[in-house]
Amino acid sequence: MLTCFQMLLYASMWGLAWAVIGDERRAVGHWLVYALGLALGLALMSQRPDMNVWLTEIGANVALLLAFICAQRGMLAFLRLPERTGEMLVLVAVTLAGMIWLGPVPQPRGWIHPGYLVAAAVGWVVLSTTWRAHRTLRDQFGRTVARVVATTNGVIGLINWVRVVIALVAPQNIVPLHVPSALNMGLVYMTMAAAASFNFMFLFLIVLRLLRRLTTLVQRDALTGLLNRRAMEQLLDRAWSRWRRLAEPFTVVSVDLDHFKHINDTWGHQAGDEVLKAAAGQLVAHVREVDAVGRVGGEEFMAVLEACASGVSTVAAERLRQAVAAEAVQVEAGVSIAVTASVGVATVSPGDANVGEMLKRADAALYRAKREGRNRVCTSEGEAAP
Numbered sequence: 001m002l003t004c005f006q007m008l009l010y011a012s013m014w015g016l017a018w019a020v021i022g023d024e025r026r027a028v029g030h031w032l033v034y035a036l037g038l039a040l041g042l043a044l045m046s047q048r049p050d051m052n053v054w055l056t057e058i059g060a061n062v063a064l065l066l067a068f069i070c071a072q073r074g075m076l077a078f079l080r081l082p083e084r085t086g087e088m089l090v091l092v093a094v095t096l097a098g099m100i101w102l103g104p105v106p107q108p109r110g111w112i113h114p115g116y117l118v119a120a121a122v123g124w125v126v127l128s129t130t131w132r133a134h135r136t137l138r139d140q141f142g143r144t145v146a147r148v149v150a151t152t153n154g155v156i157g158l159i160n161w162v163r164v165v166i167a168l169v170a171p172q173n174i175v176p177l178h179v180p181s182a183l184n185m186g187l188v189y190m191t192m193a194a195a196a197s198f199n200f201m202f203l204f205l206i207v208l209r210l211l212r213r214l215t216t217l218v219q220r221d222a223l224t225g226l227l228n229r230r231a232m233e234q235l236l237d238r239a240w241s242r243w244r245r246l247a248e249p250f251t252v253v254s255v256d257l258d259h260f261k262h263i264n265d266t267w268g269h270q271a272g273d274e275v276l277k278a279a280a281g282q283l284v285a286h287v288r289e290v291d292a293v294g295r296v297g298g299e300e301f302m303a304v305l306e307a308c309a310s311g312v313s314t315v316a317a318e319r320l321r322q323a324v325a326a327e328a329v330q331v332e333a334g335v336s337i338a339v340t341a342s343v344g345v346a347t348v349s350p351g352d353a354n355v356g357e358m359l360k361r362a363d364a365a366l367y368r369a370k371r372e373g374r375n376r377v378c379t380s381e382g383e384a385a386p
């Protein structure tokens with residue numbers, strides 16, 4: 001009954017989550033049914049041998065099997081993996097047929113008991129799903145999380161298979177689940193611990209995913225996926241601190257697309273958006289991994305080049321200008337347009353009192369590039385040949 005109460009607590013937790021977390025409703029719905037199904041199955045089992053034997057034997061076992069299937073389908077839904085519906089339907093049909101054929105057996109006679117049929121099926125569902133989900137879990141949440149889930153699920157699956165093995169090799173040790181025995185108590189505690197771990201782990205993963213989404217919303221530009229102005233400012237502050245402490249130079253490259261208003265006016269806003277995305281892709285593809293690229297205004301981008309002194313900064317900026325100019329963007333079927341960009345470069349210098357002064361120098365260089373004919377790189381010290 002204690003385990004049943006624990007499951008009802010999880011059910012209320014998932015019920016609450018279902019009401020407030022829109023994006024993960026499918027997975028959360030599965031876990032709500034899982035906790036309710038487990039609570040129902042355990043409640044029915046605890047009524048043995050007083051209640052109807054079909055309900056407490058077959059009914060309870062069916063509830064448990066469906067509950068575990070829901071738990072695993074929830075995991076697959078959460079990871080956006082196929083939910084194996086056909087496979088599960090076959091499994092339920094075969095197990096149900098087997099249980100009905102065996103009929104309710106209130107006093108287990110060795111392995112001849114519907115409960116062991118269900119235990120074998122549950123073990124398979126849990127372990128095979130864990131196997132399938134492991135790599136995706138590791139890719140999305142890292143090794144540690146994947147290991148914790150594999151261990152938790154592994155324990156749940158193995159508990160079920162161990163029950164079947166004990167029933168097969170030492171049937172004399174088996175006493176009905178509602179009768180307290182060392183084996184049964186061990187099973188109950190292990191099940192409680194594994195269930196707690198499973199439920200809290202996935203609640204934690206939902207929160208983690210929401211946090212990641214929020215971070216992305218706060219730091220990324222929705223159109224291009226690049227860092228936004230706020231994220232670039234934070235990044236510049238960190239680069240500035242490194243410069244002050246370690247004298248590690250860095251360079252700011254301001255990139256502004258030329259005549260972008262004309263592109264919008266001629267081909268429409270959507271075509272303009274495509275041009276912005278293409279330029280963003282080109283910029284990201286042409287900086288080093290340690291560098292960062294952001295969209296800091298309508299058609300204005302910025303690259304922060306780490307550990308980059310003035311000698312190489314012009315070469316890097318020129319590479320970015322050429323990369324934008326090299327990409328013809330398709331704005332209509334059969335119509336591609338060339339886009340150019342003006343670029344201003346400033347490398348941090350001992351004369352800068354703060355990062356703002358450095359940015360002003362980069363902006364001044366950019367305006368000079370515009371004034372002097374566009375599609376060129378200007379540095380804050382002097383113009384570089386395009």
Ligand SMILES: Nc1nc2c(ncn2[C@@H]2O[C@H](COP(=O)(O)OP(=O)(O)OP(=O)(O)O)[C@@H](O)[C@H]2O)c(=O)[nH]1
Nearest residue numbers: 256257258259260261262264269270272273298299
């Ligand atoms: N499609 C699209 N256009 C945008 C977006 N943000 C800003 N713009 C447009 O970008 C244009 C910028 O125009 P201007 O500042 O005159 O710059 P420009 O036409 O590139 O001229 P120069 O910089 O002098 O070469 C404006 O028409 C804005 O409406 C956006 O997210 N999508």
